[in-house]
Amino acid sequence: MKVERFLGSREEIARKVAETLGGLYDEALEKAGPSGFEGGRQAGLRALEKFSVRGYAGTRNKLHGNVSRLSFYIRHGVLGLREVAESVRERFGTSYDAAKFWQELGWRQFWRLIYAKKGNRIYEDLEPAKVPLTKDFSGELPEDIQEGRTGLVCMDETVRELVETGYLHNHARMWFASFVIHFRKLGWKAGERFFYRHLLDGDPASNALSWQWVASTFSHRPYLFNRENVQENGGKKWCERCEAKCPFAATYPELERRLFAS
Amino acid sequence: MKTVVWLHGDSLSVKDPAAQKYPDAERVFVFDRPFLEKAKLSFKRIFFLYECAAEAAGEIRVGDTAEELQEAMRERAAGRLAVTESASPRWRELVAELQGKVEVEVVPVADLVAVPADFVAKRFTPFWKKFGKEWGG
Numbered sequence: 001m002k003v004e005r006f007l008g009s010r011e012e013i014a015r016k017v018a019e020t021l022g023g024l025y026d027e028a029l030e031k032a033g034p035s036g037f038e039g040g041r042q043a044g045l046r047a048l049e050k051f052s053v054r055g056y057a058g059t060r061n062k063l064h065g066n067v068s069r070l071s072f073y074i075r076h077g078v079l080g081l082r083e084v085a086e087s088v089r090e091r092f093g094t095s096y097d098a099a100k101f102w103q104e105l106g107w108r109q110f111w112r113l114i115y116a117k118k119g120n121r122i123y124e125d126l127e128p129a130k131v132p133l134t135k136d137f138s139g140e141l142p143e144d145i146q147e148g149r150t151g152l153v154c155m156d157e158t159v160r161e162l163v164e165t166g167y168l169h170n171h172a173r174m175w176f177a178s179f180v181i182h183f184r185k186l187g188w189k190a191g192e193r194f195f196y197r198h199l200l201d202g203d204p205a206s207n208a209l210s211w212q213w214v215a216s217t218f219s220h221r222p223y224l225f226n227r228e229n230v231q232e233n234g235g236k237k238w239c240e241r242c243e244a245k246c247p248f249a250a251t252y253p254e255l256e257r258r259l260f261a262s
Numbered sequence: 263m264k265t266v267v268w269l270h271g272d273s274l275s276v277k278d279p280a281a282q283k284y285p286d287a288e289r290v291f292v293f294d295r296p297f298l299e300k301a302k303l304s305f306k307r308i309f310f311l312y313e314c315a316a317e318a319a320g321e322i323r324v325g326d327t328a329e330e331l332q333e334a335m336r337e338r339a340a341g342r343l344a345v346t347e348s349a350s351p352r353w354r355e356l357v358a359e360l361q362g363k364v365e366v367e368v369v370p371v372a373d374l375v376a377v378p379a380d381f382v383a384k385r386f387t388p389f390w391k392k393f394g395k396e397w398g399g
Contacts, residue, residue: 001330003293003312003322017312018305021324024298025305032305039313041275077273077346078314081374085397099398102374106390106399109374113383116349166306198304205349 010034035166044073053092057100063169063234071201081105115205122208125217131260137187141194153242154230166200171233175225177214182259183247188215224255264340273346274314280344280369290334291315293324328359347371
């Protein structure tokens with residue numbers, strides 16, 4: 001069946017697309033709206049031209065650092081990996097910042113290579129876990145996590161941003177994945193599905209293999225974070241209004257003892 | 263021979279390598295109903311794809327992808343379907359199904375670095391050291 005070209009504002013077009021493609025997405029019709037990030041090559045090229053790689057290496061781990069936000073265009077082949085890398089080289093030459101950025105593009109191709117070889121086996125543990133992990137992969141994330149009601153402001157705000165915008169900074173993704181797998185002791189696949197449904201750049205390989213990297217089934221050790229890390233890279237705003245007993249307020253050796261002693 | 267270019271979710275732009283190879287061919291994108299009914303993506307994702315497709319494709323369809331592509335080919339009396347390669351198992355499944363029915367030409371992706379087909383990727387650091395030299399690796 002052919003899908004019409006709709007005209008109007010983004011909101012109007014979104015409404016018509018939502019009506020036409022009913023049953024192919026997860027929300028109720030009245031909640032279906034566009035993300036703030038616009039699709040299409042023209043929008044992708046504008047974002048690429050706006051991106052300056054200067055300062056990338058030093059700030060990319062900060063939530064408000066100079067990251068490209070090109071991942072959704074790259075994921076859907078709207079912008080090519082090589083095209084993006086060459087644009088940076090032409091405009092900024094070769095530098096430590098550029099090399100760090102190109103390395104991140106390299107990760108994309110690396111995930112794709114593994115996906116091409118493994119196919120749907122990326123959804124199974126690729127290696128034995130290096131720490132005790134749950135073997136229960138049934139079901140979805142618990143409601144308190146999916147609805148942003150854990151009481152942990154950093155995690156709840158991460159979920160809110162993900163659901164509202166379809167985007168998360170990489171560091172926020174890592175904290176959330178570590179929280180789900182190691183602090184809440186849930187199977188990584190439930191978190192993987194949750195991200196895949198909402199991230200505009202949701203890519204089977206990048207997403208599933210990054211969850212496995214955090215879990216330690218595709219890395220030498222599990223990824224852990226603590227409150228100091230969140231504050232250093234995300235600021236103190238979340239912590240200042242958080243009333244929960246913080247499960248992340250500890251040193252790494254303490255966390256390892258608490259989470260992995262069995 | 264008349265060609266139709268199939269644009270899919272891993273290669274959704276006018277710069278798609280298959281589209282570049284056949285610039286005069288109609289570009290068709292299909293919302294893959296069997297896949298999407300199971301995947302339960304957020305509407306934001308679907309709409310992002312729609313916006314990409316609205317700009318890149320001459321025709322957008324929804325349904326069973328293999329059937330929809332064949333229908334698009336019949337309407338244009340096209341004998342060849344050109345498509346850019348993807349690592350996705352669903353893409354492979356669809357290509358295998360279509361190959362039994364029409365002529366399918368698979369066009370390679372423009373990768374960041376050239377990697378021999380027999381290379382087995384295990385960890386990123388050795389991969390990047392070996393192949394990333396052009397990009398400071």
